[in-house]
Amino acid sequence: xxxxPVVFVVDDDPSVRSSLKFLINSVGLxxxxxxxxxxxxxxxxxxxxxxxxxxxxxxGLSGLDFQRELAARNIPIPIVFxxxxxxxxxxxxxxxxxxxxxxxxxxRDQDLLDAVRIALERDxxxxxxxxxxxxxxxxxxxxxxxxQEVISMVVSGMLNKQIAGELRTAENTVKVHRSxxxxxxxxxxxADLVRMIEKLKGPAKKAS
Amino acid sequence: MTQSAxxxxxxxxxxxxxxxxxxxxxxxxxxxxxGRPSRPPDYEKENRAFVALMSALADSPSTIFQTLAETIxxxxxxxxxxxxxxTRDGKKPDVCGKRFYWPAIAGMWxxxxxxxxxxxxxxxxxxxxxxxxxxxxxxERRYPYxxxxxxxxxxxxxxxFYVAGQAVGTIWAITHSDRHKFDAEDDRVMASLGKFASSxxxxxxxxxxxxxxxxxxEKAEAAVRELANGLEAKFRCLVDAxxxxxxxWTLEGRIVDANEAFLHIVEYDREDLVSxxxxxxxxxxxxxxxxxxxxxxxxxxLGSAKPYEKExxxxxxxxxxxxxxxxxxEEGRNEGVAFVLDLSEQKRAxxxxxxxxxALQMTxxxxxxxxxxxxxxxLAASIAHExxxxxxxxxxNSNACLRLLAARNLEPEVLRRxxxxxxxxxxxxxxxxxxxxxFIKKTPGERQELDINEVIQEVLALARLxxxxxxxxxxxxxxxxxxxxxxxxxxxxxxxxxxxxxxxxAMNAVTDRPRLLWVRSGxxxxxxxxxxxxxxxxxxxxxxxxxxxxxxxxKANGMGMGLPISRSLIEGHGGRLWTTPNDPHGAVFSLTLPxxxxxP
Numbered sequence: 001x002x003x004x005p006v007v008f009v010v011d012d013d014p015s016v017r018s019s020l021k022f023l024i025n026s027v028g029l030x031x032x033x034x035x036x037x038x039x040x041x042x043x044x045x046x047x048x049x050x051x052x053x054x055x056x057x058x059x060g061l062s063g064l065d066f067q068r069e070l071a072a073r074n075i076p077i078p079i080v081f082x083x084x085x086x087x088x089x090x091x092x093x094x095x096x097x098x099x100x101x102x103x104x105x106x107x108r109d110q111d112l113l114d115a116v117r118i119a120l121e122r123d124x125x126x127x128x129x130x131x132x133x134x135x136x137x138x139x140x141x142x143x144x145x146x147x148q149e150v151i152s153m154v155v156s157g158m159l160n161k162q163i164a165g166e167l168r169t170a171e172n173t174v175k176v177h178r179s180x181x182x183x184x185x186x187x188x189x190x191a192d193l194v195r196m197i198e199k200l201k202g203p204a205k206k207a208s
Numbered sequence: 209m210t211q212s213a214x215x216x217x218x219x220x221x222x223x224x225x226x227x228x229x230x231x232x233x234x235x236x237x238x239x240x241x242x243g244r245p246s247r248p249p250d251y252e253k254e255n256r257a258f259v260a261l262m263s264a265l266a267d268s269p270s271t272i273f274q275t276l277a278e279t280i281x282x283x284x285x286x287x288x289x290x291x292x293x294x295t296r297d298g299k300k301p302d303v304c305g306k307r308f309y310w311p312a313i314a315g316m317w318x319x320x321x322x323x324x325x326x327x328x329x330x331x332x333x334x335x336x337x338x339x340x341x342x343x344x345x346x347x348e349r350r351y352p353y354x355x356x357x358x359x360x361x362x363x364x365x366x367x368x369f370y371v372a373g374q375a376v377g378t379i380w381a382i383t384h385s386d387r388h389k390f391d392a393e394d395d396r397v398m399a400s401l402g403k404f405a406s407s408x409x410x411x412x413x414x415x416x417x418x419x420x421x422x423x424x425x426e427k428a429e430a431a432v433r434e435l436a437n438g439l440e441a442k443f444r445c446l447v448d449a450x451x452x453x454x455x456x457w458t459l460e461g462r463i464v465d466a467n468e469a470f471l472h473i474v475e476y477d478r479e480d481l482v483s484x485x486x487x488x489x490x491x492x493x494x495x496x497x498x499x500x501x502x503x504x505x506x507x508x509x510l511g512s513a514k515p516y517e518k519e520x521x522x523x524x525x526x527x528x529x530x531x532x533x534x535x536x537x538e539e540g541r542n543e544g545v546a547f548v549l550d551l552s553e554q555k556r557a558x559x560x561x562x563x564x565x566x567a568l569q570m571t572x573x574x575x576x577x578x579x580x581x582x583x584x585x586x587l588a589a590s591i592a593h594e595x596x597x598x599x600x601x602x603x604x605n606s607n608a609c610l611r612l613l614a615a616r617n618l619e620p621e622v623l624r625r626x627x628x629x630x631x632x633x634x635x636x637x638x639x640x641x642x643x644x645x646x647f648i649k650k651t652p653g654e655r656q657e658l659d660i661n662e663v664i665q666e667v668l669a670l671a672r673l674x675x676x677x678x679x680x681x682x683x684x685x686x687x688x689x690x691x692x693x694x695x696x697x698x699x700x701x702x703x704x705x706x707x708x709x710x711x712x713x714a715m716n717a718v719t720d721r722p723r724l725l726w727v728r729s730g731x732x733x734x735x736x737x738x739x740x741x742x743x744x745x746x747x748x749x750x751x752x753x754x755x756x757x758x759x760x761x762x763k764a765n766g767m768g769m770g771l772p773i774s775r776s777l778i779e780g781h782g783g784r785l786w787t788t789p790n791d792p793h794g795a796v797f798s799l800t801l802p803x804x805x806x807x808p
Contacts, residue, residue: 013597015633019604022626026608026615059676084596105600109607 003048005120009033010054037066051119056083078119150177155197230349238343246391273312276405281314284394286381288315292332293377301376308332332378335366359384367398453548461489473550475522491520594640598633657692657804667704683726694804703774707741707797714745736800743794752787
């Protein structure tokens with residue numbers, strides 16, 4: 001990842017907001033702060049690993065509504081909630097909806113910073129996975145239709161001879177398609193190729 | 209002559225729009241009647257005509273008009289003859305009618321029976337206006353809507369027709385060709401026959417009225433009889449149902465008859481009644497005799513006595529509370545009926561009710577205590593947040609400094625700014641704590657001289673978060689230098705906080721106007737200190753005072769105790785708490801407190 005991670009702080013209390021910024025800055029992380037969920041939503045999603053530190057009791061859009069809104073807008077940013085007096089049902093809801101941590105003030109600074117690190121790490125991983133998948137798809141898309149066809153059959157366990165019979169072509173032709181496809185996909189081995197195709201299939205299945 | 213539905217031609221004259229036709233003079237030739245050679249009166253024929261009319265009157269009075277038309281046709285030798293009557297309802301002659309109705313026509317125009325002309329646009333109207341006989345020639349030249357009525361009229365002789373001295377119509381005769389012309393004799397004989405028919409008609413009317421009256425009277429009598437029978441039956445039902453005690457008495461004191469319910473109330477049995485031993489005067493304890501005499505006087509004067517409470521002595525000597533009312537059967541007689549309700553149950557219930565009231569009061573005191581604790585609990589949550597915010601900031605800033613220090617990366621300028629913030633946040637936290645201490649420290653029931661504005665400010669500070677959380681704006685109008693009130697600080701805070709919280713809550717659903725809550729302080733006309741809290745919420749509806757009834761609530765999670773308790777607290781201070789609608793939205797809660805004695 002080329003760009004430095006960013007922590008977004010959303011809190012309507014100015015002292016809390018600026019002190020959180022100071023605290024997170026002190027461990028060398030970049031911070032941007034917002035006084036409400038609405039002002040944060042106006043910002044373009046960053047092209048870097050990032051996470052949110054937000055108060056559950058926000059003026060305007062509350063923390064939990066904020067979380068829902070982010071999900072609705074397909075912004076998969078990890079959230080660390082802090083609150084003055086959160087109850088158990090509230091924290092359960094937040095965690096179920098994917099929050100990284102639900103901290104009650106006063107919290108230990110280490111707990112908050114750990115939660116922020118976990119959140120950033122998770123976002124980084126997600127981004128990498130997303131990027132891998134994008135690369136993989138690009139590579140797969142660069143195959144010719146016939147190569148894609150041959151690869152699918154190979155992965156499903158058919159022998160070259162069987163594929164040649166199915167496609168009514170010479171076994172050698174199949175071999176050529178297969179080796180070209182392997183090269184284009186940058187697959188080191190047959191097993192590597194199978195993993196790649198499974199990965200491509202995975203999210204596609206979910207989406208359907 | 210008969211009129212069959214087939215031959216009858218409907219002519220909708222009103223539908224034809226009368227146009228300015230020829231002037232009246234141009235179609236009148238009444239004066240010609242005098243000049244024309246007149247035939248001698250045929251009295252014999254005229255008498256026969258009278259006889260015909262009379263027998264019509266005797267046999268079937270309703271045909272009198274048709275008989276008149278036919279008689280005129282016969283005597284004048286015209287082609288069509290008939291009668292036009294002004295009418296409002298299409299039946300009875302009426303001077304004020306707007307339209308002429310043709311109840312009878314003989315001759316060629318007979319199919320038009322039932323038709324008519326408007327009052328102001330026809331030959332009949334002109335005759336009535338001039339109140340004399342008129343002779344028309346080709347009247348359709350003036351009244352264009354008569355054009356479609358066929359065969360067309362050559363000459364038309366119209367004579368006014370009187371009922372009870374008033375001209376309410378005309379008798380007319382028409383020729384459809386010039387073979388015959390009307391003369392003075394036609395005028396005379398028509399007027400003569402008309403006069404007779406008119407008298408006959410009036411007589412007929414009287415007879416009909418009389419018949420109607422007889423029928424009505426019979427009906428009324430039947431109704432009275434039925435009512436009387438019904439009443440008797442109903443009364444009997446009432447007696448036998450034993451829903452209440454009923455007895456028949458004489459003014460002298462005898463009980464002639466009584467139902468089971470009455471005997472049950474006074475615990476006598478039927479033998480006592482039959483033997484004639486029971487006297488209502490004996491059933492009444494001495495101290496009630498005066499009240500009974502009053503009732504007897506009322507009975508004699510008015511025929512009935514309003515129900516009143518008294519006691520009866522039961523056979524065993526016990527007293528039973530009752531409600532008694534009575535009525536004389538007929539004026540002048542000394543017999544009547546009395547209705548008796550046993551009040552023992554009600555009296556017992558009243559006693560129970562008093563006890564229940566006391567219990568309720570106890571509960572209210574208890575609830576007031578619980579409510580105060582609950583409010584304190586809610587406040588505690590609010591306060592925790594209030595204190596937590598600055599403490600969190602202090603902790604964050606300090607921790608950041610420690611980390612930078614450990615990394616040997618703490619710039620003096622950064623440290624200075626952090627320390628400044630730490631000081632500001634610490635001050636903020638201790639201010640909140642000071643407010644809480646002031647709120648809690650005061651022991652309940654401790655009255656002291658208070659500046660109401662100060663109390664309002666304290667409460668607003670406590671409710672600050674509620675305002676921001678609910679996005680409610682505050683408008684504060686405090687009158688300066690108000691005289692002090694003698695009050696319990698906590699109770700007063702409790703009441704004000706309750707009113708403010710209610711106002712904020714009442715605006716939860718408001719989205720189409722600002723959520724504004726105003727708090728005002730001042731002095732009212734009587735010199736008391738006044739505080740009013742107004743909101744732009746949903747209001748309290750038609751009976752705003754209901755909100756002071758315990759357990760009444762307009763809130764989903766309300767207990768319905770806040771306002772009743774608030775009112776009792778304020779009243780406990782000698783003040784008042786009430787509500788009025790806020791125009792055009794919401795409600796205003798106002799409270800007054802007397803100024804502390806000794807202050808100006």
